[in-house]
Amino acid sequence: MSPLTIAVASGKGGTGKSSVSASLAVSVPDILAVDADVEEPNLGVLLGAEPLESALISLKVPAIDRRLCTRCGECVSACKFGALTMFGETPPKVNDLCHGCGLCTMVCPTGAISEIDRPIGEIRHCKTIKGELYEGRLHVGKPNPVPVIEGLIKTVQGINVPKVIDCAPGNACPMVAGVRYADAVLLVTEPTPFGAADLDLALQAVTNLGKPVGVLVNRSDLAAADIDGLAAKYGAPVLARLPFSRKIAAAYAEGTPPALADSLWAMELGKIWDFFESTLNR
Amino acid sequence: MKPHEIVVISGKGGTGKTTLTSLLVASFGKTVICDADVDAPDLEILLKPEPLGEKPFWGMQTAKVDPSLCAGCSACVRACRFDAITMAEGKAVVNTSFCEGCDVCRRVCPESAISLLDTRQGTSYEGLTDFGPMWHAKLNPGGENSGKLVQFLRESALRTAREKGIPLILTDGPPGIACPAISAMTGADLAIVVTEPSGAAFHDVDRLSQVTARFGIPTAFVINKADLAPRMTEKLKEEAKAGNWKIIGEIPFKRAVVDAVAETRIPVLELEEEIKLIRKELDVFL
CATH class of the missing domain: 3.40.50.300 (P-loop containing nucleotide triphosphate hydrolases)
Structure with a gap:
């Protein structure tokens, strides 16, 4: 049985x-940290990451041979993403909306379209204060983070160690791409009305994927929204409650994982990891 | 103004x-x-x-396979770049969470078993x-x-x-x-x-x-x-x-x-x- 992978969303x-992910990264032996919040990858800030190597992530986008293109417009009308536009006498042009699906290549009647790699982000392999980190970084200005997340996940799937994946915020496709291949999901929330409303959506998104899920209530003493009732509705256990502390906030601000600043964090996150390992028989 | x-x-x-x-x-x-x-x-x-x-x-449409027409050839599974189609009991099944609605599967299906449906997002x-x-x-x-x-x-x-x-x-x-x-x-x-x-x-x-x-x-x-x-x-x-x-x-x-x-x-x-x-x-x- 392969080692456990937990996604934190x-x-x-x-x-x-990121505080939870970084704390797991410094507490669990031999764990690999993975930052799948590729729009704003800042787990490395908390883990003192130093890049060792980097690889580009590319999308296969169409390249149109102007000698073969008859400007028939088949590719432009077939593309579902509005990624090809054609004006005047020149062949269609590709914009940043391309998802790299390959359809235009398929429909071109003259074989004028081939595919080339267009970089949209990179994967950095880093050394950290306590182990290693892989992080995805979307190139600034590019609209679609999902292929970078998928490239990152494929890269780390081949590495046979326990992993923690720090996911993108929100409940849309970038979050789903981050949790897709994890064994279980840890949802971090706070007991405010905003935290509860968004946790409800996150629980729906994650249970739709059929993933085992647990909830961590951070800053548990700051407000009193009914997180327990909400989690129970989805059959998700509340695994830990961690109170607000100025000491933790200050440590975080300076780039220290909370588990290194506060023994309660180290202990509770260790318990959460053990819980997932035993319930998933790892 | x-x-x-x-x-x-x-x-x-x-x-x-x-x-x-x-x-x-x-x-x-x-x-x-x-x-x-x-x-x-x-x-x-x-x-x-x-x-x-x-x-x-x-939002985007998503693909749907008609199981009564699907011959189980897997052409769509191979063509999909988003790993959104899998085979179950000899039939192709689309996972709409990952389908981007690109239309590739519908076009490669030799049995015309796939259609794109409007999806409420x-x-x-x-x-x-x-x-x-x-x-x-x-x-x-x-x-x-x-x-x-x-x-x-x-x-x-x-x-x-x-x-x-x-x-x-x-x-x-x-x-x-x-x-x-x-x-x-x-x-x-x-x-x-x-x-x-x-x-x-x-x-x-x-x-x-x-x-x-x-x-x-x-x-x-x-x-x-x-x-x-x-x-x-x-x-x-x-x-x-x-x-x-x-x-x-x-x-x-x-x-x-x-x-x-x-x-x-x-x-x-x-x-x-x-x-x-x-x-x-x-x-x-x-």
């Missing part, structure tokens, strides 16, 4: 995903 | 976009409001709009708050295409502002720097970036300001929870000076603000002085 941003 | 549009964004999530937006809405008193964070929409919790109407949002809402009309939405959990939904909301807000002669639109943006964030900011008159004094937030602000610069959007900064890490706040101010970023306000961490939000109340009194100063800067800009 949240719905609402800023609830403490 | 085209109404002014201010969009509140952050890069990093959870820095206080929604709370600041609600405070600006209350401070201006009469605006059109747009919640562009469609996969985690929270502004309605504070503004409590009275519903005026709702509309389904149809969420709901958009029009409402009325104490401070003006509001447009907001809910993307289905795990849904695609939030950029398109954001664009729809902003266009609706602009139309409402024109129809009602309201000169200002305040948009609560999503975190991140990709599709929905870009959709929320392009063409806005001003982006207010809410950040906090932490190494992680610095990192994110740096990337976000490259995006606002690339799209030519004037950008101002508000430092939230500024007193939680005074040394980092000073460092942020130094970097702002070096990078020519305009800081228009600082907000301390106050337990009373958290309590107000917990009671679903805009923390107007709790942050009266701070918002007054930010308003002064914005009035110069507008």
Whole structure:
């Protein structure tokens, strides 16, 4: 049985995903940290990451041979993403909306379209204060993070160690891409009305995928929204409650994982890892 | 005259976009409001709009296999670049969570067993708050295409502002720097970036300001929870000076603000002085 992979997600941003991921990364033996929040990858800031190597992530986008293109417009009308546009006498042009599906290549009647790699991000392999990190970074200005997340996940799937995946905030496709291949999902929330509303959506998204899920309530003493009732509705256990502390906030601000600043964090996250390992028989 | 549009964004999530937006809405008193964070929409919790109407949002289509026609050849599975089709009991099955609606599978299927169906990806809402009309939405959990939904909301807000002669639109943006964030900011008159004094937030602000610069959007900064890490706040101010970023306000961490939000109340009194100063800067800009 392969080692455990836990995805850390949240719905609402800023609830403490990266703090939790970084704390697991410094607590669990031999664990690999993976930052799948490729729009804003900042797990490395908490883990003191130093890049060792980097690889580009590319999308296969059409390249149109102007000698073969008859400007028939087949590719332009077939593309579902509006990624090809054609004006005047020149062959169609490709914009940043291309998803790399390959359809235009398939429909071109003259074989004028081939595919080339267009870089949209990179994967960095880094050394950290306690192990290693792989992070995806979407190139600034590019609209679609999902292929970078998928490239990152494929890269780390081949590495046979336990993993923690720090996911993108929200409940849309980038979050789903981050949790897709994980064994279980840890949702980090806070007991505010915003935290509860977004946790509800995150629980729906994750249970739709059929993933085992647990909830961590961060800053548990700051407000009193009914997280327990909400989690129970989805059959998700509340695995830990961690109170707000100025000491933790200050440590985080300076780039220290909370588990290194506070023994309660180290202990509770160790318990959460053990819980997932035993319930998933790892 | 085209109404002014201010969009509140952050890069990093959870820095206080929604709370600041609600405070600006209350401070201006009469605006059109747009919640562009469609996969985690929270502004309605504070503004409590009275519903005026709702509309389904149809995003990308998704593929569906007719099992009675599927011969089990797997051509679609091999052609799909998104790993959205698997074989189960000799038939192809589409996982709509991952289907991007590109149409490749339908075209490669030799049995014409695949069709593309309209898929409801969420709901958009029009409402009325104490401070003006509001447009907001809910993307289905795990849904695609939030950029398109954001664009729809902003266009609706602009139309409402024109129809009602309201000169200002305040948009609560999503975190991140990709599709929905870009959709929320392009063409806005001003982006207010809410950040906090932490190494992680610095990192994110740096990337976000490259995006606002690339799209030519004037950008101002508000430092939230500024007193939680005074040394980092000073460092942020130094970097702002070096990078020519305009800081228009600082907000301390106050337990009373958290309590107000917990009671679903805009923390107007709790942050009266701070918002007054930010308003002064914005009035110069507008």
